[in-house]
Amino acid sequence: MARYINPFSDWSFKRIFGQEYSKDLLIEFLNQLLLGEQHITDVKFKDKEMLPETKDQRGIIYDVFCETDTGEHIIVEMQNRSQSYFIDRSLYYASKTIVDQGIKGQWDYHLTPVYVICFMNFDVDENTPKKFRTDVVLADKDSGEVYSNKIRFIYLVMPLFKKKEEECTTFLDCWIYNLKHMETLEQMPFEAQHKIFKRLAEIADSKTLTKEEQEKYDNSMMVMWDNYAVYKHAEEKGIEKGRKEFALKLLAHNFPLEEIANLTDLSIEEIKKLAISSNGKLCANNFKANSFLPFSIPFSSATSAS
Structure with a gap:
């Protein structure tokens, strides 16, 4: 049995990034992803299921949905297979979160920013960005100047991250390397440089799973294999x-x-x-x-x- 769980099954992804007891991992990862832009000190997990306004509409279930200490809404999604309208799907997620900020009665349309972060754990195709990280913002077409910071998309195409362990020079490189190769690792790299990876190793250690957790993990892996x-x-x-x-x-x-x-x-x-x-x-x-x-x-x- 592998030393660490596969982080890209539905249950594992939520264990690492979507639970109260492991939110320090999410905070540290987000801070590295948004390095130089902001520093998050805390997150509050929101209801992962956004109910539709009427019974005829479809609800949305997020992998991770949280709000930072400074008010930004952050959606973190993980996908193991391509979809014909994946980009449209992420637009829909962000738009729903923006619309739901509306206040009944008098309202001045003030919005808090919405970030959608998508892990895309599948091979590149016509629906996929063609580089590992793609950042999408509302910007002026000619100058490239950001027009509004209220909506942001970050797409991470995992198969396009090709760096070897010795080539990981940034903290974010180390994060991505560990996530991509976690299921094959015997020891979590970069623990000496970054203490958070010792914490990641503890959360992801398959030997620490209870019998119930092991069953949930096994079931999530079978679903992932079946879908593939x-x-x-x-x-x-x-x-x-x-x-x-x-x-x-x-x-x-x-x-x-x-x-x-x-x-x-x-x-x-x-x-x-x-x-x-x-x-x-x-x-x-x-x-x-x-x-x-x-x-x-x-x-x-x-x-x-x-």
């Missing part, structure tokens, strides 16, 4: 479908089997079976019975009759 398996299966099926559709188009244009195989990574036998199963459909597209294929396929009586 479903995602990979869907991804592979999508790739396979795309290859077959491309192969059919090439078949319809008389491409040689070897060339189709090279272009699609399908075997020649797979392409032949695909051609046989789709022969009627291809013929319906005004291709002569056997002329569109670089090999002869006998038609069934049903196909000939059609």
